[in-house]
Amino acid sequence: MHTLFIADLHLDAGRxxxxxxxEDFLASEEALSADAVYILGDLVEAWVGDxxxxxxxxxxxxxxxxxxxxGVPVYFMVGNRDFLLGEEFARRAGLTLLEDGTVHELYGRPTLLMHGDVLxxxxxxxxxxxxxxxxxxxxxxxxxxxxxxxxxxxxxxREDSKAHTGSTMETIMDVNAGAVAEAMAHAGVTRLIHGHTHRPAVHSIEVGGQAAERIVLGDWYEHGSVLRVTPEGVELRGLVPG
Structure with missing residues (x-):
């Protein structure tokens, strides 16, 4: 039993x-045997319409x-690069759209799912x-x-962003700890999974006096980043292009 999470792929014809x-990841045995696959925003570098x-x-x-x-459900939550993606493309792509801030239960543990930019x-x-x-x-x-x-x-x-940062990769401010605690407390959860900041890590935090965790998905600019959630715990790892 496992569920997979990815975000911030920033897919672009130039890469x-x-x-x-x-494509190889979605066709892999790991994905095909998953209980579900979640894409938490910024699937592409820019979305211009369905x-x-x-x-x-x-x-x-x-x-x-x-x-x-x-037979594997594929859930999608828009990010700041693809917020124009709508129901027409979702139907064509077999995606189930999620609102930012959705709570899904993963193996008995309610988990808050966000793209991360509002934090x-x-x-x-x-x-x-x-x-x-x-x-x-x-x-x-x-x-x-x-x-x-x-x-x-x-x-x-895209060109304006590159000229401003001097890189094709965004320089993104990190989340605010108070905003994280507020969002998790409001949702009544002790686990948050999000992307956006391009700082992959599993953080042990405290929310309302309870032990909690914030899991940040990595970007896919140069290699992949996948979170595997099982009943036993979580594993955050990279994927290398072949």
Missing amino acids: PQITRLF DDDAELPARIAAATQALRDA CTDDVAYQAVRKQVRTPEWKAQILSMPLAARRAFAAKA
Whole structure:
């Protein structure tokens, strides 16, 4: 018995080896024998809409649908890079969409699942932008643009980010400990799994006087990162492209 978690793959046509690693992972015996596979956001570097007819979305859908057809539920939670992903693509890809902050019971233990960006409350500028772009009005305005214009918009955003950080990888502020404790206390859990910060680790913390743990998933910029949850515990490990 095991359940698998991944996040922050940032799949992009410019890094085909990581797309292949993702496809190989979903086709592996470990994934095919899992009780479920969870993708906690930022599956791609940029999502321009469910109508994107590029090769990458089609490959993603084929890989996730194949796993779903094999009888393994595939859960997906949007992140800050793919929050425009909607029900149309989810149906095509065999994904079950999850709200950020969902609690699922894993082998008898309620676990809070988040992408993780809302926990970075010290990054005031980011939180202001996040609030703006998540409104139905902003999303509708972007999705009403022609596909070519959306692609150009996403490409410029990536270039601006690269120019600002000097890297293709984001420099991301870490979570706020108080925000973590508040979210876990509100959910009534002692385990949190999230991504976003690109700082993979298993943290032992205390919430409301109880021992708890915060598990951070790693990114897939240069190699993979997978969390395996079993009735006995958790294992966070890397995957190397072939």
